[in-house]
Amino acid sequence: MNLAEKILAAHAGKDHVTPGEFISAKVDVVLANDITAPIAIREFWKFGLEKVFDPKKIVFVPDHFVPNKDIASAEQAKILREFSRAQGVNFFECGQMGIEHVILHEKGLVMPGDVVIGADSHTCTYGALGAFATGMGSTDIASAMATGDIWMKVPPTIKFNFKGKLPKYVSGKDLILYTIGQIGVDGALYAAMEFGGEAIDKLSMEGRFTMANMAIEAGAKAGLFQPDKKAVAYARGRGDRKPVVFEADADAQYQAVHEYDVSQLEPQVALPHLPSNVKPVSQVGRVYLDQVVIGSCTNGRFEDLQAAASIMNGKKVNSNLRCIIIPGSQQVYLDALRAGYIEVFIQAGCAVSTPTCGPCLGGHMGILAAGEKCLATTNRNFVGRMGSPQSEVYLASPAVAAASALAGKIVSPGALA
Amino acid sequence: MLKGVVHKYGANVDTDAIIPARYLNVSAPDELAKHCMEDIDLEFVKKVKPGDIIVATSNFGCGSSREHAPIAIKAAGVSAVVAGTFARIFFRNAINIGLPLLESQEAVDATEAGDELEIDLEAGTVRNVNKNLVFKAKPYPDFMSQIIQSGGLIEYTKHRISKGVVQ
Numbered sequence: 001m002n003l004a005e006k007i008l009a010a011h012a013g014k015d016h017v018t019p020g021e022f023i024s025a026k027v028d029v030v031l032a033n034d035i036t037a038p039i040a041i042r043e044f045w046k047f048g049l050e051k052v053f054d055p056k057k058i059v060f061v062p063d064h065f066v067p068n069k070d071i072a073s074a075e076q077a078k079i080l081r082e083f084s085r086a087q088g089v090n091f092f093e094c095g096q097m098g099i100e101h102v103i104l105h106e107k108g109l110v111m112p113g114d115v116v117i118g119a120d121s122h123t124c125t126y127g128a129l130g131a132f133a134t135g136m137g138s139t140d141i142a143s144a145m146a147t148g149d150i151w152m153k154v155p156p157t158i159k160f161n162f163k164g165k166l167p168k169y170v171s172g173k174d175l176i177l178y179t180i181g182q183i184g185v186d187g188a189l190y191a192a193m194e195f196g197g198e199a200i201d202k203l204s205m206e207g208r209f210t211m212a213n214m215a216i217e218a219g220a221k222a223g224l225f226q227p228d229k230k231a232v233a234y235a236r237g238r239g240d241r242k243p244v245v246f247e248a249d250a251d252a253q254y255q256a257v258h259e260y261d262v263s264q265l266e267p268q269v270a271l272p273h274l275p276s277n278v279k280p281v282s283q284v285g286r287v288y289l290d291q292v293v294i295g296s297c298t299n300g301r302f303e304d305l306q307a308a309a310s311i312m313n314g315k316k317v318n319s320n321l322r323c324i325i326i327p328g329s330q331q332v333y334l335d336a337l338r339a340g341y342i343e344v345f346i347q348a349g350c351a352v353s354t355p356t357c358g359p360c361l362g363g364h365m366g367i368l369a370a371g372e373k374c375l376a377t378t379n380r381n382f383v384g385r386m387g388s389p390q391s392e393v394y395l396a397s398p399a400v401a402a403a404s405a406l407a408g409k410i411v412s413p414g415a416l417a
Numbered sequence: 418m419l420k421g422v423v424h425k426y427g428a429n430v431d432t433d434a435i436i437p438a439r440y441l442n443v444s445a446p447d448e449l450a451k452h453c454m455e456d457i458d459l460e461f462v463k464k465v466k467p468g469d470i471i472v473a474t475s476n477f478g479c480g481s482s483r484e485h486a487p488i489a490i491k492a493a494g495v496s497a498v499v500a501g502t503f504a505r506i507f508f509r510n511a512i513n514i515g516l517p518l519l520e521s522q523e524a525v526d527a528t529e530a531g532d533e534l535e536i537d538l539e540a541g542t543v544r545n546v547n548k549n550l551v552f553k554a555k556p557y558p559d560f561m562s563q564i565i566q567s568g569g570l571i572e573y574t575k576h577r578i579s580k581g582v583v584q
Contacts, residue, residue, distance in 0.1 A: 022560040035441045039484055042444070046571050047578060065442055072442035121482040121506060137484035137510035143574040147582050151560060185429055186476040190505050219479060221505055274429060361438035361481075382433040382480060384456035 002157045002252035003224050004192040007132040010246065011115045019156040019255070024149050027057065028114035028131075033100055033357075034062035036119030036138045038079045043142035051087065053148035058089040059109060061100035064357045068094075069364040098329030098355030101125040101213060101297035106329055108239020112227040113246055117141065117150055122297050122379065124215045128208035129235055130227030130245065132192075135216060155221045156255035157192040162199035164263030169413045171307070172207025173299060173377065173397035175199070176214045177268040178260070181278025189219035191255060194248075196226060199262050205234045206303040213298045214379050217275040267412055269375075270395035273383045281400055281412040289394075290372040292323040292405040293386075295353075296360045299377035299398050300328025302335050308402035309341035311413055317349040318408030324366045326353045350405070362386045368393075375404050418537055419496040419517070420546075421468035424454075424461060425530040430473050431480035432507065436489040438481070449485050450492035467494040470534050472525055475500060478507025487511040497536050499543055499554070501525050512561055513570040519543055524552035 001009060005017050012023035032040050037060050044052070052058055060080045065073035077094075084091030090109065097103045101122050104110045110126045116133035117123065119141040126133035136150070144150045160179060175195075180187070193215045200208070208225050215223025225231065227245045235243045266280035294300075294308050305327060317323045325345045327333035333355065336342050345352050359366030360378040368374055368387035374394065376386065381393035394410060403413040434457040436449055443449070454461035471477075471490065477500040478486060487510050490498065498511070501522040511518050517538055524543040528534065533546040543552045557565065567573035 022558065035438075035483060035485075039444050039488075043571055047575055049578070064438075070442060076442060076444070119482055119484075121480065123482075135482040135506050137482055137487075137506060137513060139484060139513040139570050140509065143570050146574060146578065149582075151564075153558070153560075185479055186502065186504070189476065189502065216480075216506075219476065219504060361433070363438055363441075367439075380431075380433070380480060382431045384437050385433050387439075389456040 002248045002254060003130065003194055003226055003246060004132055004157050004222060005154060006246040006248065007113060007115060008152065008154055017154045019154050021154045023152055023154060025115050025152050026149050027117050027144050029110055029116040030058045030141060030144045031100060031104065031116065031118030031120065031123060032060055032138065032141050033064055033120055034066065034073065034077045034080060035064050036141065038076050039138035040119055040141040040145065041079055041083050043139050044145050047146045049146055052089060052145045055088040058145055059104065060084050060089060061092045061097065061103065062094055063099045064361065065363050066094040066356055067354065096330060098332065099297045099300060099357055102300055102328030102332065105129060106331055108235065111235050111241050111243050112231055113244030117144055121216045122213050124220065124223045125209050125213040125297060127212035127215065127222050127224040128205060129231050130225055132222055132224065134222050155190055155192045157194050158188055159194050159196065159254040159257045161197035161257065161259045162262050163197050163259060164199060164261045166199050166262055167265060169267050169399045170262065170265050171397045171399065172203055172210040174265060174268045175262065176211040177270050177278050177395065178265060180214065180218045180276045181268065183218055185217060185274055185276045186219040188215065191220055192222040192224060193218065193220045194224045200225065201228065204303055205230060206301045209301065210298055214275065217379060267397055267400045269400065269410060270381055272381050272392040272394065275380060275395060281410065284410050287373060287394065287410040289321050289375050289404060289409060291321055291366060291368060291374040292401050293359050293366055293374060293376040293378060294398050294401050295326025295328060296357065296378040297328065298379045300326055300332065302332050304377065304398040305332065305336045305341050307398040309344040311399060311402040312348040312406065313344050315348055315406050317405045320408045321405065323350040323405040324353060324359065325350045327355055329355050359386055375401050375410055377401050418535060419468065420533065420535045421470040421496050422466065423470050423472050423528055423530055423532045423534055424465065425528065426457065426471065426473040428474045429476045429479055430457065432478060432483055432486040433480055435478065435486040436483065441483060441485055444485065446488050446492035449489035453489040453493040462493065465493050465495065468496045469494060471495055471498045472528050473498070473500045474525055475502045477503050479504035482506045484510045484514065487514055487516045491516045499524055512564060515569045519554035521552045521554040
C-alpha cells in the first residue's frame with residue numbers, strides 16, 4: 001500500500017484497502033469555517049442529537065468574512081460562536097488566530113497520520129504533514145460531527161518526483177503551479193497526489209504546505225508528503241497528540257508516476273482564468289498590475305512574508321498599484337513584526353491587514369473593479385474570483401509578487417537586480 | 418422522470434461561477450438561487466424554468482467545497498446536471514443534498530442548448546427528445562445508491578444513528 005492507503009486502512013480498521021473501495025473512516029479532525037459551518041450546524045440539528053461525537057475533534061474558524069464585513073456575515077460568525085460555546089468545540093476567534101489552513105498545524109491540531117475532513121476545499125493543505133486531509137461539503141461535515149466517521153472512496157495515487165536542486169527564487173508555489181500546468185485542473189481528478197524527490201526533501205515545511213494546499217486545483221482528493229524528520233520535528237511539541245508516521249510499502253502501487261527535473265525551472269505564473277494556465281515568468285509578456293496581494297492559506301506563512309520582505313527591503317511599491325499584505329495568522333503577524341518585515345512593508349507603501357481569507361475569494365479587503373489586474377499569491381484565478389467578472393487574477397509566489405509590486409508589472413525577482 | 422430544457426456550458430464551470438463568494442454571507446437557498454451562474458451567464462436566472470437541466474462538457478463544479486453551489490442550482494429549479502465529468506467535492510455535495518447528477522460524455526456531445534431532455538434516474542438514461550437519442554449514464558457506485566435511496570446523507574446517517582453507530 002502507498003501512503004494514502006496506509007492511513008485510510010488504519011482509520012477504517014482494515015489490514016488492507018485498494019483504490020475504488022468504499023470505506024468508513026474514523027476522523028481525527030473535522031473542520032468548518034464561517035461560510036460552511038452555518039449549513040453544517042443547520043443539518044446537524046436534523047439528527048435530533050444533543051451533542052457532537054467529540055468536541056475536541058471539531059474545529060470552527062471564522063476566517064472568510066472577518067472581521068465581519070457586514071451584518072449578514074456577522075450573523076454567520078455568531079452561529080459558529082454560539083454553537084461552539086454550547087458544545088465545547090474548538091473555536092478560534094478573529095483577532096486570536098487566523099486563516100484555518102495556517103493555524104490548524106501551527107496550533108498542533110493536525111498531526112502526521114491523521115484523517116482530516118474540512119468543509120473547505122483547501123483542507124488538503126495538511127497533507128504536507130503526512131495526514132490524509134480532504135475537502136468536503138457542509139452536509140458531510142454535519143454527518144461526521146454526529147458520528148465521528150465518514151464514508152470515503154479510496155483514491156488511486158499519482159506520484160510526482162521532483163529531481164534536481166531548486167534555482168534561486170523558485171519555491172513550492174512554483175513547483176505546484178508547474179505541476180498543475182502540466183496535468184491540468186482535472187489532471188488528478190478523484191486521485192491523491194504524492195510529492196517526493198530530492199527537491200522535496202530539501203523543501204521547507206512552509207513550501208510543502210503551499211504545494212499540498214493547491215492539490216485541489218488539479219482536482220485531487222488529497223496531496224500528500226511522506227513525513228520525514230522535518231515534518232515530525234514540526235509537529236512534535238505542538239498540541240497534545242503524538243505524530244504517527246505511516247510509510248509506503250516498497251511495492252506500493254501508483255496510478256502513474258511523473259518525474260520533473262526542476263534544476264532549470266523558472267518562477268511560474270498562472271494566467272487568467274484557470275490555475276493550469278501556467279507560463280514561466282519570462283514568457284508572460286508585459287502585464288501592468290493594479291493590485292498585488294501577498295497572503296492567503298496558500299502563501300501567508302512566515303517564510304512567504306520573509307521572501308517578500310527581502311525583495312522589498314528599502315524599496316517602494318510602484319505608484320500605479322496598491323500592494324496588500326495579509327499575514328496568515330496572528331503568530332505569523334507577530335513573528336513578521338519582530339523580524340522587522342512589517343516595517344519593511346509599511347515603508348514600501350503596502351497595506352498590512354489582520355489575517356483573513358478576504359480578497360482571495362472576493363470577500364473583502366481588496367476587491368477588484370472591472371478591467372483591473374491583480375497578481376496574487378492565492379490559489380484560484382477563476383472569473384470573478386477577486387471581484388468584478390471583468391477583472392483578471394494572476395497567481396505566483398511571494399517573491400514574484402513582491403518583485404512585481406515594485407516594478408508595477410509582472411517580473412521575475414531576478415530581473416530586478 | 419425528469420424533463421426539462423437544456424442550458425449548456427463548457428468545461429471547468431467552477432463553483433465561483435455557479436455562486437460567487439460575495440453572496441456567501443447568507444445560506445438561504447432562495448437567496449443563493451438569485452445569483453446562480455451569475456458570473457458566466459447573467460441571463461441564466463431570468464431564463465431558467467422549473468425542471469430545466471444544465472449540461473456541461475467536463476469537470477463541472479471544480480473549485481470550492483461550498484455546498485451553496487448545488488443548493489443554488491437546485492433552488493433555481495434545475496432538476497439535474499449532465500456532464501462528461503464532475504469535480505469530486507461537487508459530486509459528493511450534490512448527491513448529499515439530492516441534486517441528481519449524470520455522467521455521460523455521449524449525451525453531452527449530442528446535446529445543444531434549448532434541446533429538451535428526459536432523464537430516468539432509475540434506469541440511468543438520458544433521452545434527447547428533439548433528436549430522439551437515448552444515452553446510458555455511468556451508474557452510481559453501490560454506496561452512493563444507498564445514500565440516494567435513503568433520501569440523502571442526512572437520512573442515511575439518521576438510519577445509522579438509529580442502529581447505534583453513535584452511543
